Amino acid sequence: xxxxxxxxxxxxxxxxxxxxxxxxxxxxxxxxxxxxxxxxxxxxxxxxxxxxxxxxxxxxxxxxxxxxxxxxxxxxxxxxxxxxxxxxxxxxxxxxxxxxxxxxxxxxxxxxxxxxxxxxxxxxxxxxxxxxxxxxxxxxxxxxxxxxxxxxxxxxxxxxxxxxxxxxxxxxxxxxxxxxxxxxxxxxxxxxxxxxxxxxxxxxxxxxxxxxxxxxxxxxxxxxxxxxxxxxxxxxxxxxxxxxxxxxxxxxxxxxxxxxxxxxxxxxxxxxxxxxxxxxxxxxxxxxxxxxxxxxxxxxxxxxxxxxxxxx
Numbered sequence: 001x002x003x004x005x006x007x008x009x010x011x012x013x014x015x016x017x018x019x020x021x022x023x024x025x026x027x028x029x030x031x032x033x034x035x036x037x038x039x040x041x042x043x044x045x046x047x048x049x050x051x052x053x054x055x056x057x058x059x060x061x062x063x064x065x066x067x068x069x070x071x072x073x074x075x076x077x078x079x080x081x082x083x084x085x086x087x088x089x090x091x092x093x094x095x096x097x098x099x100x101x102x103x104x105x106x107x108x109x110x111x112x113x114x115x116x117x118x119x120x121x122x123x124x125x126x127x128x129x130x131x132x133x134x135x136x137x138x139x140x141x142x143x144x145x146x147x148x149x150x151x152x153x154x155x156x157x158x159x160x161x162x163x164x165x166x167x168x169x170x171x172x173x174x175x176x177x178x179x180x181x182x183x184x185x186x187x188x189x190x191x192x193x194x195x196x197x198x199x200x201x202x203x204x205x206x207x208x209x210x211x212x213x214x215x216x217x218x219x220x221x222x223x224x225x226x227x228x229x230x231x232x233x234x235x236x237x238x239x240x241x242x243x244x245x246x247x248x249x250x251x252x253x254x255x256x257x258x259x260x261x262x263x264x265x266x267x268x269x270x271x272x273x274x275x276x277x278x279x280x281x282x283x284x285x286x287x288x289x290x291x292x293x294x295x296x297x298x299x300x301x302x303x304x305x306x307x308x309x310x311x312x
Contacts, residue, residue, distance in 0.1 A: 005241035006250045010257040012234030017093070018264040019227050021084040023220050028194070028211045029081055032224060034186035039228025040235070041179035047236060048172035057170045060177075065161060069174065070181030072158035076151040077182075083147035085204045088271035090262035091133055094281040095148040097258065100288050101126040102156035110160055122291035129283030132276050144205065175235060252292050255285050 020032055049055055060066060083092050101123045107113035134145045196212025216224060241250045258281065265271045273281060 002241045002250050003253055005237045006253045007256055009234045009238035009241065010254065010260060012230040012237065014089075014093070014257050014260040014264060016227050016230040016234065017081075017084070017089060017261065018268060019223050019230070020081055021089055022268065023223055024081070024085055024208060026214070026220065027216065028189075028196075028213055029078070029208055030186040030189035031194075031213045032227070033077060033081070033182055034190065035224045036228045036231055037179045037182035037186065039225065040231045041176065041183065043229070043232030043236075044172055044175045044179060047232070048175060051172070053170070057173050058176055060173060063177075066174065066177040067181065069158050069161050070178045071185075072154050072161070073178050074181060074185050076154040076158070079147040079151035079154065082205055082208060083144050083151070085208045086142055086144035087148065088265045088273065088277075089269065090258070090265035090271065090273055091145070091277050091281070092148045093257055093261035094277075094284050095130055095133060095145065096152050096155070097255065097288055098126045098130055098149070098284055099152035099155045099159075101291060102152055103159050104291060106156055106160060116294065118294040119291055122287040122294060126284050126287035126291075129280040129287065131280075132283065133280035135276060252289050255289060258285055 016036075023032065045055075049058065080092065080096060104115055104119050105123050108115050130149060134149075190213055193210050194213040196210060198206070198210035199212065200206045200210075262273065262281075265273075
C-alpha cells in the first residue's frame with residue numbers, strides 16, 4: 001500500500017512539474033505558484049488539518065522555524081522552476097535528487113551526525129554525476145543547470161531544520177505555513193513586479209520571473225487549477241506513504257520520479273538526454289539509492305525517516 005502511495009505521489013509531482021514547464025512561456029512564475037498555493041492551502045485546510053486533529057494544531061510555538069522552512073522551500077521552488085525555462089525536465093529533476101545526499105553531508109557539519117565511509121562515497125559519486133551533467137568549462141555549459149543544484153541545497157537545509165522541529169509539529173501544520181508563505185511572497189512579487197516593468201524578452205529567465213501578470217486563457221486556467229490539485233493530492237499520498245510504512249521501505253521508490261520526468265521531457269518537449277546526461281543521471285540515482293540502503297544497514301535515520309525531494 002505504501003509503495004502504491006509513493007508512486008501515485010510522484011506521478012502527481014512530475015505531472016505538476018511538466019504542466020508548469022508547459023505554460024511557463026506565457027505566465028510569470030509567481031503568478032502560477034500563487035494560484036497553485038491557494039488551491040493547495042485550501043486542500044490542506046479541508047483534508048490534512050481535519051485528519052491531523054483539527055485547526056488548533058495550526059497554533060504553533062515554533063513560528064520562527066516554520067517561517068525559515070517556508071522561505072527555504074520558496075527558494076527551492078524559485079530555483080527549480082526557473083531552471084525549467086532552459087533545462088530539460090528530466091535533467092533538472094536528476095540534479096535536484098542530489099538533495100538526499102546533501103542532507104547526509106550537511107548533517108555532519110550542522111547537527112553533528114556520524115556518517116560512514118559508504119555514505120561519503122555515495123555523496124561523492126552523486127556530486128560526480130552532477131558535474132557530468134553540468135559539464136563546467138565546456139562550450140555547451142548552461143548556467144541554468146546551477147539552479148536545480150541550489151534548489152537541492154535549499155531543500156536539504158529545510159529538511160535538517162524539519163528534523164530539529166521534533167515530532168510535536170503536525171505535517172498539516174508544516175504544509176499550511178509553507179503554502180501561506182508562498183501566497184505572501186508571490187502576492188508581493190505580483191504587487192511590485194506584476195506590471196512587467198523589469199521583464200526582458202531577450203533574457204528568458206529574467207522574463208519568466210518578471211513578465212507581467214495576465215488573465216489565463218480557459219485552457220491555461222484549467223492547467224493551473226490542475227497544478228494546484230496535483231500538488232495537494234501528491235502531498236497527501238506522500239505523507240500517507242511515510243505514515244503507514246517505514247521510510248526504509250518507501251524511500252527507494254522516490255526515484256520513480258526520474259523515469260517519469262524523463263518520459264515527460266522526451267514525449268512533450270523532445271528533450272532527449274545525451275550520453276553524458278544519461279551517465280550523470282545514472283550516477284545520481286544509483287548513489288542516492290545506495291545511500292538509502294547504506295543508511296538502513298547502519299541503522300541511521302537521518303535520510304530514511306524524512307521524505308526525499310518533495311514540495312517542489
